[in-house]
Amino acid sequence: MKIRIFLGAGGVGKTSVTAASALGTALVQGKHLVLTIDPAQRLRTALKLNAGMASAEKIPLDAYSPKGELWAALLDIRASLDRMVRHDTPAAQAENVLSNPIYELLTSSIGGMQELMAIERIHQAMEDGFESIFLDTAPSRHALEFLDKPEFFVDLVTSPMVQLVGRSYKWWKGSMLEKLSRKAFEVYTHVESLIGVQLTRDVLAFFAAFQKTAEKYAARARKTLDLLRNPEVTRFTIVSVPFQARKDAEYFCDEFARRRFYVDSMVVNRLWPPLPREMPGELPEAVRKSVEWYRAVSAAQLRKRDELVSAFSGRIPSIISVPDFPPDLQGLEALHSMAQSLRVL
Amino acid sequence: MSSHRDQSKLIVFCGKGGVGKTTISLAFALSQADRGRKVVVVTSHPLKELALSISLDGLKEQHHRAAANLFVTYLSPQEILKQRVLETIPSAMLGRAVTSSRIYKSLIEVAPGLKEIAFLGRLTQMARERSQGEDAPRFDLLVWDAPATGHFLQTLKVSRNFHAYLPGPLSALGADLADFFSDSSRLALFAITILEEMAVEETHDLYRSLIQEVEVQPSGLICNMVSPWISAHRLAADGTEPGQPSESLRLLWDRFRVERLFVERLATLASGELRMVERVPESEATVSFLFEISRQLASLGGLDS
Numbered sequence: 099m100k101i102r103i104f105l106g107a108g109g110v111g112k113t114s115v116t117a118a119s120a121l122g123t124a125l126v127q128g129k130h131l132v133l134t135i136d137p138a139q140r141l142r143t144a145l146k147l148n149a150g151m152a153s154a155e156k157i158p159l160d161a162y163s164p165k166g167e168l169w170a171a172l173l174d175i176r177a178s179l180d181r182m183v184r185h186d187t188p189a190a191q192a193e194n195v196l197s198n199p200i201y202e203l204l205t206s207s208i209g210g211m212q213e214l215m216a217i218e219r220i221h222q223a224m225e226d227g228f229e230s231i232f233l234d235t236a237p238s239r240h241a242l243e244f245l246d247k248p249e250f251f252v253d254l255v256t257s258p259m260v261q262l263v264g265r266s267y268k269w270w271k272g273s274m275l276e277k278l279s280r281k282a283f284e285v286y287t288h289v290e291s292l293i294g295v296q297l298t299r300d301v302l303a304f305f306a307a308f309q310k311t312a313e314k315y316a317a318r319a320r321k322t323l324d325l326l327r328n329p330e331v332t333r334f335t336i337v338s339v340p341f342q343a344r345k346d347a348e349y350f351c352d353e354f355a356r357r358r359f360y361v362d363s364m365v366v367n368r369l370w371p372p373l374p375r376e377m378p379g380e381l382p383e384a385v386r387k388s389v390e391w392y393r394a395v396s397a398a399q400l401r402k403r404d405e406l407v408s409a410f411s412g413r414i415p416s417i418i419s420v421p422d423f424p425p426d427l428q429g430l431e432a433l434h435s436m437a438q439s440l441r442v443l
Numbered sequence: 444m445s446s447h448r449d450q451s452k453l454i455v456f457c458g459k460g461g462v463g464k465t466t467i468s469l470a471f472a473l474s475q476a477d478r479g480r481k482v483v484v485v486t487s488h489p490l491k492e493l494a495l496s497i498s499l500d501g502l503k504e505q506h507h508r509a510a511a512n513l514f515v516t517y518l519s520p521q522e523i524l525k526q527r528v529l530e531t532i533p534s535a536m537l538g539r540a541v542t543s544s545r546i547y548k549s550l551i552e553v554a555p556g557l558k559e560i561a562f563l564g565r566l567t568q569m570a571r572e573r574s575q576g577e578d579a580p581r582f583d584l585l586v587w588d589a590p591a592t593g594h595f596l597q598t599l600k601v602s603r604n605f606h607a608y609l610p611g612p613l614s615a616l617g618a619d620l621a622d623f624f625s626d627s628s629r630l631a632l633f634a635i636t637i638l639e640e641m642a643v644e645e646t647h648d649l650y651r652s653l654i655q656e657v658e659v660q661p662s663g664l665i666c667n668m669v670s671p672w673i674s675a676h677r678l679a680a681d682g683t684e685p686g687q688p689s690e691s692l693r694l695l696w697d698r699f700r701v702e703r704l705f706v707e708r709l710a711t712l713a714s715g716e717l718r719m720v721e722r723v724p725e726s727e728a729t730v731s732f733l734f735e736i737s738r739q740l741a742s743l744g745g746l747d748s
Contacts (some may be wrong), residue, residue, distance in 0.1 A: 108460030108591060109642060139644055200555070288532055288541045292524075293554055294613065301554055302546075342461075345495055374691045385692070388672040392695055394724030424697045 099331060100230035101220060105350055106337035111367045113137045113234045114436060115337045115420070117145060117170070120232035121430070122437035124159065124168035128229040131169045133219060135212055135234060144429035145170040154226070162434060169228070171219075178215040186314040191307060200304040214319075221318045326359070333362040336414070340369055340399035343406045351413050363416040365440070366403050370396040371421050450570045450629060451483075451582040454744070456665075458635035459645045460591035463667040466728060466736060467635055467720070468588035469497060469515070473730075474737035475746065476512035480583040483514040485566060487590040490517050497728040505730065514582070520558035523565045524551055557613075559601040564616050567623045584746075592649050599624065599657045624659065631662040631744045638666055638673070638705040650712050662744050663716035664709060670695075673702040674719035718743065 104116045113134050120132040131154055137147060146155050147170055154171035183195050195201055216233060223231050290298045305312075326332045334354065338346040343366050354361050373392055381389065407417050420439045423432055456468045465486060472482045486493055493515070503510040525542050532538040541547050551557055572581040589595040601620070624630065632653070636646040646664070653659045666673075672695075710717065720739045725732050 109637070109639070110461070139640070284537065285541050285544050286546065288528070288537070289544070289547050289550060292528060292531070292541075293550060293557065297554060298550065301550060305549075348495070371694060373694055377691055378689050384672050384675040385695075387675075388670050388695055388699075389692070391671050391721075391724055392698070395722060398724055424694075 099224060099325075101325060101332040102230060102232045103326075103332065103334050104232070104234050104337050105334060107342060107346060110337050110339045110342070112337045113141055114433065115335075115365050115367060115440070116232050116234040117141065118433040118436035119335075119440050120230075121157075121159070121168055121433050122440055123230065123232075124166040125162055125164045125437070126166060128166040129169070129227070130166065130230045130232065131171060131223050131226075131228040132232045133171050133173055133216070133223065133234065135173045135216075137172075137234075141429075144433065147172045154223075157430070159430070161430070171223075173212065173216060173219055175212055175215045178218055179211075182218060182315060183308075183311050186311045187307075188310075191310070195304070195307050195311070198300075198304045198307070200301055201308075214315075217319045217322045218315065220325075221322050329360060329362075334359065336361055336364040337367055338364065339367055340402045343402060344409065347406060347410050347414065351410070361414050363418065364406075364410070364414045366406065366417065366419045368422040369399055369403060369419045372396055372400075449580070451572075451580045451585045453566070453570055453585045453587060453630050454746075455587045455589055455630065455632040456635055457589040457595045457632065458592060458649065459642045462635045462637045462642055463720075464635055465493065465497065465588050466733070467633075467665060467667060467740070468586050470733040470736035471740050471743065472513055472515075472584070472586045473506075473509055473733050474740065475584055475586075477506055477509035479508060479512060481512050481514075481581065482584045482586060483516060483569065483582045484586045484588055485569070486515060486517055486588040488517065488588075489519070490515065493517075497733070499730060502730050506734075518562055518565050520561045521551065523561045524557070527561070556597075556601040559598040560613055560616060560620070562598065563601065563620050567620060570623075570629070592645055596649070596652050596657070599653075599659065624657075627660070630659070631746075632659055633663050633665055633744070634661050635665045635667055636709065637668050638702045640705075643705045643708055646709065647712065661715060663718060664712065665718045665720055665740075665743075666706065666709065667720045668722035669702060669719045670698060671721050672699050673706060674721055716743070 102116075102119065104112050104119075106112045113136075116134060117132050117137075120130050124130045132145070134141075134145070134147070137145065142148075145157060154169040157168045157170055159168055180196065184192050187195060213235065216235065220231060220233065336346055336350045343364070347364060351361055370392070373389065373396070377389060403419055410417065418440065420436060423435055427435055454471070456464045456471070458464055465488060468484055468486065472484045476482045499515075502513075528542050528547075529535070529538040532541060566585070566587065569582070570580065570585050573579070574581045590598070601617075634646055634649055634653075636642045650661065653661060706717075718740070720736060723732055723735050
């Protein structure tokens, strides 16, 4: 069992790198899964990913005479959360949770929800017998927070206040009230007056019902996180583009070191290939200017890449450059070309 | 002009992560400040993080006027809410007890739209801020370097869709926000994109959501980091063709073709202006880099007049 996690800012081609890396592995041997969050349309088509798809799909690789299998799945946050609730809560209560208006908002309003569900999905994929999972994380700097909070849901729902209010707010004015200390009651009243009585109680009531799901989630998440901490199992790769590479490397390395995780490798994606030295003599003004411009950008990219390598070769064991591929190269063919550059990973 | 004399005009730059919202926001603000307008940039990056990618070193020495008129700030919703609690609760000790309680911390994370309401409330408050003893607003322009598309739309929707708060203490604020964002004379919104597949797809979605869900009409679209060829091509009425590609220029031709394809796809959207901003072949975002970008943004939204 291997887990490969790809991290990076939005727009650096993280999904393509993830999928290409999985493709390269699947060509050699074994059954592998690429799990992605929000691929571009072309990649969606190449990987046969549809919104609302329930399970992983096998990608036909016949053109490349594969020795293994590549499967792809879309991480659908709402579907994962639904499944979790149905699985962990008695049927009657599950419906209560699923039809609660707060539940609707949960998927969009909690930062890091994608990552919380990704952990859940990793657990599932392991049960499905994949040899390795290639996970493309959400395009956000908060992506790392998921490493910190497997107890997130439990923290929320096991607060004594949530339990008390959730279970008792119908007879709130009655007996349960005394159980709150005077100070806690005062704090609660102020929170209510800040946010609004009804909303506060709705939220708390919801979380009380959500408790079973949360506790079971946390138990699984703790196990999955142990795997993520194990360098024999999990490897992290930063994906970036030349002009952001230095900044991203600094950020992710620091954040990882703080959590005692380690970055295994880095991909500098979309490096413009240099133009040939010789140019045809007569070029229109706009084209000539563009040639100069291209050369300047491409030289600056190379310089940035080299700076990164000399500054980080001690901290990141493997730094790989991937060229910017011509636009005609699409779908699996593009992933296959990219997989060639990634072979050393 | 009279309709927004009572408050600063709000300029919003929005778009996908990584398209250059912060750079464009700062470049635009810098040139406005250099013309003597008081400008505040509200960025979605904590300032420490911002300083890692953009340097304003030397601004004071080289561009005294711009430095005197430019302000950059970051508003953390958690901090705004905390201030509000501390202001409304008379006892400082109790205030601290509330803000450090688990229930408070959990609730502000999950209460739908609360953080967004707090942020927008502070933003509109800044737009109405007066200097002491002055009649005019403290800032002529408020530039909002918005968060990436998803979070940005979620934030704007709150100003229209705050029914969860109607019975609560924040209802007046919700109504006020809806009012603020419905007046187009106070607001100009520019979408930013780069000429790459995902960014172009997301720009289409962004336009649809803006127009249909929050009823805001973008004032223009900025294509950032384009080649000099495509920006010249857009301007040339004859639509200059690059001609037969020679092998040595193939890489360049490929790039042009993609750019043209995406510009055509974007042209179907463009209400308002379609602006090209060339990629500056430098790798450090310094003051001179920002001024170079700002030259390409001259008279954006008719604001130079």
